[in-house]
Amino acid sequence: MESMKKVVIIGGQTAAKIGELFASAGVKVAILDSLTDSADELARADIVIEAVDGDGGTRKEVILRCDEVIPPGAILATTASSAITETASLTGRPGKFIGLNFTFNPFQEGCLVQITKGLETAAETIKTCTDLLKGAGVTAIEVADLPGLVLDRVMASAINEAAIMHMTKVATVEDIDSVAKSCLNWPVGPFQFADVIGIDNVLATLEILSREVSPRFLPCRIFKQMVAAGRLGKKAGRGFYTYS
């Protein structure tokens, strides 16, 4: 039997949630909020997961630093949902670089990992990650390295169309959400969903999709306006709905 893998996760809130998931399944895991004074943990890691919250620049810095200090045989993963191949090419281990994008269900129990293969990701790297997640009882799927992966792309399409319907006066925000739930049995309406994931995130996803996948994702004008006005959704107290 293969010895148990030692997992190191780097980052803040997201890292903590992922760490909890592994720890509760009995996986050996260490969570680091920075790379300073943690040379020991990193030098002994089998799998290092970069799960930094925030902008791409910080992510890249962490990944490059990890690449220098972790064992040559270790797998380096990022929770980013795009540019896996590109980021892998900056490291000295493209075959051992992979995307592990965690989505925690915001409405009920459940977590999904989108295992993202870069062009150079080795089959063995995918297998190790698949086995690790399976062992931890986490549902995972394999996806190709294309912006938005599966989840963001499908949801972005629905949210953008809902926004277009709203802006062209087909129906109100409330009525569109009501139809999603009472006619389609959706867990939440598209605008409630957008408010939960953040209007800034919706806009960013649509922008990258419209640039790199297809112009059909051209963001509805309302998103840009809402971001400019600070109506970022639930976290800002105001998005399509107002929260108190």
Place this chain on the structure above:
Amino acid sequence: MGHGIAQVCAQGGFEVTLEDIKEEFLQKGLDRIKKFLDGSVARGKTTQEEAEAVLGRITTATSLEEAAGDADLVMEAIVENMEIKKETFRQLDKICPEHTIFATNTSYQSVTEIASATNRPDRFMGMHWFNPPQVMRGIEVVKTERTSPETVAIITSLCQQLGKEPAICHDSPGFIANRLLQAWRTEGLRLYDENVASFQDIDKALKTAYGFRMGPFELADLAGMDVVMAGNETMYNELRSDVFKPPRCLVMKFRAGELGRKTAKGFYEYK
């Protein structure tokens, strides 16, 4: 679907006449209503007396004259064919009193165009019910440029009286539900076209991460590729938006005759 709508209206306390072209179709409809009500009684959801009262409020007719001559509201739930719908309303327009409101149950047809066959576009609306009508809470209430605010108010409050949740929308392709569903489902199917993930994984992802009851491929199998194709084609032609362009995997399944559950094979196999 007509019998289900008739049942909901009778349950709401209205006198209902169910009209169809043949006696046997009407009997089939009544049998289904009885079966549904028997089930409700068995599960303690309603009493035997109430079930009988509901049935007592439903009469049948095989001609529009007999059925709609003194109606306050006519709900049409016939085949999704523009010419047949228009012809039916042309006749109803002659038969029905001045005040009668007309409602068409359609998923994709233009309510504005159907209404144009009558001389009462102000008393004309779409009422889009979902299957099964006895169970599904939502109804899309579709108004055109010509529908009067009084008609919208009457139909909206009728829906509420029937225990439903009406959503008001303007006459536009696919209304709210089918436009939203298609934007979502079509993108799911397209991910498989592009080999981003397996169809099983795409279904699994949306169910696990966000709690959708079914994934895009399970839904396509349930509706049938012929129905999904027709929906995509209509939306794509009407809105001229690539969001609704039929994905290759759907076109191929359709051409192969693998229509979904009804042929025991679609994206998945059924025994």
